Amino acid sequence: MKIKKRGEFIYFNKKAYDVLKNYLLHKVDSIKNIFILVDDITHAHCLPILFQNINFLKKSNVIKIKSGEEEKNINTCIQICKNLEKFKATRKSLIINLGGGVITDIGGFVASIFKRGIRFINIPTTLLGMVDAAIGYKTGVNLNYIKNEIGSFYIPEFLIIDTHFLRTLPNKEIVSGMAEMLKHGLIASQNFWEQMIQIQTDIMIQNENKWMNLIHQSILIKQNIVNQDPKEEGLRKILNFGHTIGHALESYFMNINKILHGIAVIMGMIYESWISCKINGLSISDYKEIKSILSTLCPIENKISGLEIKKLLFIMEHDKKNEKNKIQFSLLKEIGKCSYNCQVPSSLIKESFLN
Ligand SMILES: NC(=O)c1ccc[n+]([C@@H]2O[C@H](COP(=O)([O-])OP(=O)(O)OC[C@H]3O[C@@H](n4cnc5c(N)ncnc54)[C@H](O)[C@@H]3O)[C@@H](O)[C@H]2O)c1
Ligand SMILES: [Zn+2]
Incomplete structure (x- = not known):
């Protein structure tokens, strides 16, 4: 597994959005090829912040799941894959995971299996997501109450850390x-x-x-x-x-x-x-x-x-x-x-x- 060098691919606050914008404009062929994965809480609290920073993302596809650890299972992954298919995702599509560890774990895993692997970017919105779950290339879901029983090691394009998201975190x-x-x-x-x-x-x-x-x-x-x-x-x-x-x-x-x-x-x-x-x-x-x-x-x-x-x-x-x-x-x-x-x-x- 090729690992990028330390510090090479994590960007912080304002600069991060410039990097993301630039990447989306130059490395993704069409806005229709961008999929943002959120849960219902990050949909309400975090998606507006992302849109404020990168306005054209409003035209991308948003896939919303329910919030909570219970959703971290293979059925949710199948639902997400079906949505990707419905919106005609290709091997060149990109998933942006906007949420806590549940979203980055599920979204990373889906990215690793959909069409044998597509690109993804993590935007963790919980403190645990920022310092732990989104870091370290582990993705996965639970099976029959066994934590992270199904999963993969899969490397995101890069990560964005924006501490503004923490303002709404309980x-x-x-x-x-x-x-x-x-x-x-x-x-x-x-x-x-x-x-x-x-x-x-x-x-x-x-x-x-x-x-x-x-x-x-x-x-x-x-x-x-x-x-x-x-x-x-x-x-x-x-x-x-x-x-x-x-x-x-x-x-x-x-x-x-x-x-x-x-x-x-x-x-x-x-x-x-x-x-x-x-x-x-x-x-x-x-x-x-x-x-x-x-x-x-x-x-x-x-x-x-x-x-x-x-x-x-x-x-x-x-x-x-x-x-x-x-x-x-x-x-x-x-x-x-x-x-x-x-x-x-x-x-x-x-x-x-x-x-
Ligand atoms: N892959 C790894 O290496 C790794 C490491 C540690 C933990 N994890 C996994 O991470 C998960 C736990 O992550 P978590 O604690 O972030 O849980 P989570 O994703 O369930 O988030 C906790 C709650 O906060 C809400 N939320 C998220 N962002 C918010 C915001 N900005 N404002 C208000 N509410 C917000 C979520 O909707 C959820 O209700 C577990 O499934 C664990 O197994 C993975
Ligand atoms: Zn832990």
């Missing part, structure tokens, strides 16, 4: 994106972690430049890791820090009292930092700092019960990321340094929930 979605940004600091840059812990969600709107800068740094951290190991054979696994336990919590609570991915990851990072402290050399003072910062974003009010712990372990034992039947963890060595392929005894995983 606070809980901001926290979700922040969880991944904090993770980027913990696994790869102490300096970035320190910048992140000084900022609070509520000053997001007033301080857009500051946020732009943090988003940019966060993207570079992920891009740098992904470019060294695009197919997740080694180093890229550090991006899973907090996610082994986080995914189990997300799956377990899915049927009881749904929790957001970001919240599950914050809890997962607290528990996995404790494990890191026990067996991977993370110092107690680093652990205490991590726990105190992350707990302010997501206070863990109720301790997880013994029965719940059993069920969580069962989920982890059946995770598709396991190798040789062993649950794999990425654990911190210190703030800014992370190891991968760590095996953790079940007894220690259980104990982590009790701290």
